[in-house]
Amino acid sequence: MSVAEKAQEAQSVRNGWLLSTPALIILTLFAVGPLMIVVVYSFLAPGQYGNVEWKLSLDGWRGILWTKDIFDDTYGLADANVTIFWRSVKLSILTTLLTFAVGFPTAWFIATRPAKSRALWLFLITIPFWTNLLIRTYAINEVIRNEGLLNTVLIKLGVISEPLRIIYTDTAVFIGMAYVYLPLMVLPLFAAIDRFDMKLLEAGYDLYASRMQVLRRVILPIVKPGIIAGSILVFVPSLGAYVTPRVLGGGKQMMIGNFIDLQFGQGRNWPLGAALSLTLLIIVTGALLIYVKYANRDVSNGH
Amino acid sequence: MTKDTAVEARNAVKAFGQGDTAVRALDDVSIEIRKGEFFTLLGPSGCGKTTLLRLIAGFEMPTSGTILLDGQDITYLPPNKRPVNTVFQSYALFPHLTVAQNIGFGLEMQGRPRAEVKATVDRMLALVKLEALASRKTSQLSGGQQQRVALARALAPSPKVLLLDEPLSALDLKLRREMQGELKRLQTETGITFIFVTHDQEEALTMSDRIGVMSAGKLQQVGTPREIYTRPLNRFVASFIGETNFMPATSNGSTLTLAGGYKMPAPPATKSGAVTVTVRPEQVKLTHTPEPGSLPATVRGVVYMGTDMNYQLHLADGTEIEACVVSDVTGEAALQAGQTVGVTFTPGAAQVLED
Numbered sequence: 043m044s045v046a047e048k049a050q051e052a053q054s055v056r057n058g059w060l061l062s063t064p065a066l067i068i069l070t071l072f073a074v075g076p077l078m079i080v081v082v083y084s085f086l087a088p089g090q091y092g093n094v095e096w097k098l099s100l101d102g103w104r105g106i107l108w109t110k111d112i113f114d115d116t117y118g119l120a121d122a123n124v125t126i127f128w129r130s131v132k133l134s135i136l137t138t139l140l141t142f143a144v145g146f147p148t149a150w151f152i153a154t155r156p157a158k159s160r161a162l163w164l165f166l167i168t169i170p171f172w173t174n175l176l177i178r179t180y181a182i183n184e185v186i187r188n189e190g191l192l193n194t195v196l197i198k199l200g201v202i203s204e205p206l207r208i209i210y211t212d213t214a215v216f217i218g219m220a221y222v223y224l225p226l227m228v229l230p231l232f233a234a235i236d237r238f239d240m241k242l243l244e245a246g247y248d249l250y251a252s253r254m255q256v257l258r259r260v261i262l263p264i265v266k267p268g269i270i271a272g273s274i275l276v277f278v279p280s281l282g283a284y285v286t287p288r289v290l291g292g293g294k295q296m297m298i299g300n301f302i303d304l305q306f307g308q309g310r311n312w313p314l315g316a317a318l319s320l321t322l323l324i325i326v327t328g329a330l331l332i333y334v335k336y337a338n339r340d341v342s343n344g345h
Numbered sequence: 346m347t348k349d350t351a352v353e354a355r356n357a358v359k360a361f362g363q364g365d366t367a368v369r370a371l372d373d374v375s376i377e378i379r380k381g382e383f384f385t386l387l388g389p390s391g392c393g394k395t396t397l398l399r400l401i402a403g404f405e406m407p408t409s410g411t412i413l414l415d416g417q418d419i420t421y422l423p424p425n426k427r428p429v430n431t432v433f434q435s436y437a438l439f440p441h442l443t444v445a446q447n448i449g450f451g452l453e454m455q456g457r458p459r460a461e462v463k464a465t466v467d468r469m470l471a472l473v474k475l476e477a478l479a480s481r482k483t484s485q486l487s488g489g490q491q492q493r494v495a496l497a498r499a500l501a502p503s504p505k506v507l508l509l510d511e512p513l514s515a516l517d518l519k520l521r522r523e524m525q526g527e528l529k530r531l532q533t534e535t536g537i538t539f540i541f542v543t544h545d546q547e548e549a550l551t552m553s554d555r556i557g558v559m560s561a562g563k564l565q566q567v568g569t570p571r572e573i574y575t576r577p578l579n580r581f582v583a584s585f586i587g588e589t590n591f592m593p594a595t596s597n598g599s600t601l602t603l604a605g606g607y608k609m610p611a612p613p614a615t616k617s618g619a620v621t622v623t624v625r626p627e628q629v630k631l632t633h634t635p636e637p638g639s640l641p642a643t644v645r646g647v648v649y650m651g652t653d654m655n656y657q658l659h660l661a662d663g664t665e666i667e668a669c670v671v672s673d674v675t676g677e678a679a680l681q682a683g684q685t686v687g688v689t690f691t692p693g694a695a696q697v698l699e700d
Binding site for chain 2: 239241242244245246247248249250251252255259260263264
């Protein structure tokens with residue numbers, strides 16, 4: 043390599059850095075920066091009226107799962123926190139499963155419509171996004187509350203005599219989240235099914251596969267990237283959901299999001315809030331890593 | 346239906362749409378396909394040949410009529426219950442499976458034991474010469490290789506009938522020629538009945554034991570390639586397969602008289618009156634000067650085609666015909682445009698059309 047070529051290469055490397063500077067600045071300011079603040083705060087002691095005291099402490103992290111006994115200062119497992127974590131994970135998994143169960147037939151239906159009406163169906167799917175999340179959640183509240191639409195209709199029809207108690211339960215949060223996140227499942231599934239070659243269905247039937255076998259052995263493996271994308275898009279925000287459990291869980295059926303909010307508000311325990319936020323981040327990253335590994339395994343299988 | 350009939354369609358009708366706007370893709374088609382034969386359904390696109398194939402495969406149900414396989418009514422049997430496999434035009438290989446997994450798919454779905462599946466897959470891989478690619482994904486294969494996988498996959502469960510829906514149309518000419526030979530070899534080796542759909546008349550003539558020519562949802566003629574080529578029943582069959590000339594003539598039952606007084610013997614059982622006669626260009630003989638008993642004609646155009654010379658001729662009554670003559674080396678024997686020549690036809694080459 044000549045000197046001129048070396049100089050030219052060095053110049054192009056410099057140019058590369060120069061061109062990526064704006065992106066790097068934005069990433070530092072808005073992603074890495076705030077995250078570092080959260081990390082630092084999680085290792086400090088809580089201040090009297092919120093905020094933090096600049097004093098190294100592991101109490102924030104310890105508080106995630108353990109609680110200090112008020113009488114003898116020993117640490118015990120914080121049952122309430124475990125319950126909140128478990129509820130968050132459980133409801134998020136259930137939400138992902140329900141949105142898939144409802145979203146898959148929906149996406150299939152849209153993808154198999156004629157090209158003209160397909161755009162209309164997709165448009166209808168996105169309509170809920172036009173309304174504020176809070177308003178939509180209150181609408182769900184209106185449907186499922188004791189004197190709400192659902193109970194009124196069921197009682198009028200004579201199906202039940204006492205109103206079903208759904209509001210302010212896990213079920214209410216579950217229904218609400220499934221409703222809110224359904225489009226996030228439908229859209230990637232639609233994209234995957236839209237690319238699916240319908241001739242493969244005939245090929246499957248032709249080769250002695252039953253309908254169920256065609257679904258399991260042909261359709262699902264091929265649209266799997268869409269299933270994974272949809273599941274991530276639903277599972278991740280479900281885990282950190284705040285508004286839905288707040289409105290439909292009635293403050294008692296807390297999820298991680300509400301628990302974090304509590305620490306920065308009434309709880310006046312910012313380090314615990316920061317540590318909880320990071321825990322959420324770790325859970326989500328872990329879940330994503332598992333997904334990615336699972337997704338890659340099958341793709342590389344055939345080589 | 347005889348004992349050696351593999352597939353039979355009886356008065357099969359398939360209409361798409363409702364009421365007055367309904368289109369009859371298949372209009373009362375009855376056909377018998379024999380066991381172990383290479384049968385080709387030939388016709389232009391939209392003639393109903395693929396619809397007939399899909400009725401046999403079970404992807405569609407006929408509006409009326411019956412489909413029989415080995416004498417059993419399979420009209421409403423779903424495709425996964427029919428011992429019939431299809432090679433699709435687009436191949437429709439499973440992209441998430443390897444070559445070997447694709448080939449073994451049908452056997453697995455039939456619930457055959459693992460060892461048997463593996464043995465059959467290996468045998469099929471050898472049959473289509475793809476042993477080296479067994480563990481490749483199908484997306485990594487060339488068109489010709491994908492074609493072979495599609496064939497092996499459809500042959501693996503040893504179907505009673507193999508349906509091939511224009512399987513060669515996506516290949517280039519050289520590969521297509523190669524695959525034509527390959528298909529014929531596979532059919533002979535396996536002894537399975539092949540029903541092959543194509544719009545390519547050359548493909549049909551070179552590969553088939555028998556051909557069914559279709560047009561506008563109807564079966565026009567069924568016969569061996571030679572019968573179809575030399576004895577077309579009607580104008581559609583005559584013009585769809587190869588080049589041909591049509592000439593008006595009058596018949597008295599035993600002799601055909603063309604305009605200009607040219608006489609030739611009529612084929613047996615020719616009706617009397619005005620008829621249309623067809624003669625292939627290569628059966629048209631030319632002499633440099635109109636001799637007695639020949640039909641005078643004027644050369645309008647001369648096209649050198651390598652092996653052949655193609656002449657456009659005008660008969661005295663204005664009918665245009667074509668003659669195809671094997672070229673001579675020097676070109677000295679070639680006729681010139683504007684020249685008046687004598688036309689005769691190879692005895693027995695003339696065919697009288699039904700319509």
